[in-house]
């Protein structure tokens with residue numbers, strides 16, 4: 001296993017930031033670490049990379065205990081922190097050379113720096129000072145420094161922060177390609193990014209893990225949940241009649257003719273609704289199924305609805 005986390009907790013003074021979380025991640029897993037502001041994502045990432053001490057529990061990365069072997073861990077982990085602290089006065093190539101030295105890449109340095117510049121799309125900006133770069137390009141430099149030593153594990157705290165839609169494609173491709181070989185944990189608030197890059201999702205809320213599953217399973221779980229938007233012509237049914245349709249849990253009127261029928265058995269309710277219309281001589285003008293997105297699942301699990 002690349003990452004093993006056992007009953008990990010972090011308390012800052014009075015603040016319980018992370019509370020007794022456990023998970024294991026293997027090679028090739030790209031995990032979306034999701035949670036509302038203040039959920040404990042950054043704190044967990046800082047503990048995994050050895051940037052803040054663990055209060056209780058333990059974590060190991062590539063077989064090395066984070067607390068007892070921090071240097072071994074840092075050799076194997078690439079970390080893009082949320083704040084992305086860069087040496088603003090340095091030129092891009094100069095900074096990456098410096099990071100290559102820190103990681104003691106030796107004679108491989110130049111080749112590796114060139115590779116990373118190409119990979120992260122930094123070529124047009126490579127001769128500029130970091131301070132003069134746009135936010136998105138600064139973020140690319142942060143990603144480049146995280147990758148320079150070809151780490152087995154990547155921990156990326158909101159890596160797409162500051163990217164415009166075109167730049168997003170670049171980082172998504174980079175992460176997807178790297179994910180074939182490495183273990184990647186990335187945090188984001190944007191569900192589409194998880195859907196585009198990750199194969200597993202861990203949702204954290206108030207310091208606790210509230211979901212940990214493959215993206216496919218979570219999407220499948222959401223697929224049967226949702227509502228049917230239906231519009232009736234002429235005299236439509238009332239609320240009581242609609243609630244009598246098998247599988248409908250609750251209903252909401254959207255306009256004079258339109259209703260939303262909520263269910264966790266979308267397909268069954270669709271069939272029952274058509275039968276109901278036939279038997280009761282109701283005229284359906286339009287019918288549309290809306291299954292739950294990952295975003296809805298996230299909101300439900302983190303109590304934001």
Ligand SMILES: Nc1ncnc2c1ncn2[C@@H]1O[C@H](COP(=O)(O)OP(=O)(O)OP(=O)(O)O)[C@@H](O)[C@H]1O
Nearest residue numbers: 012015016017035036037038039040041042043044
């Ligand atoms: N250095 C610190 N001292 C005290 N409290 C802290 C410190 N760092 C984080 N916290 C608190 O710990 C909790 C978790 O914060 P954390 O930054 O890990 O959340 P997050 O999920 O990364 O949030 P965001 O999405 O806003 O970045 C918050 O209540 C935060 O205020």
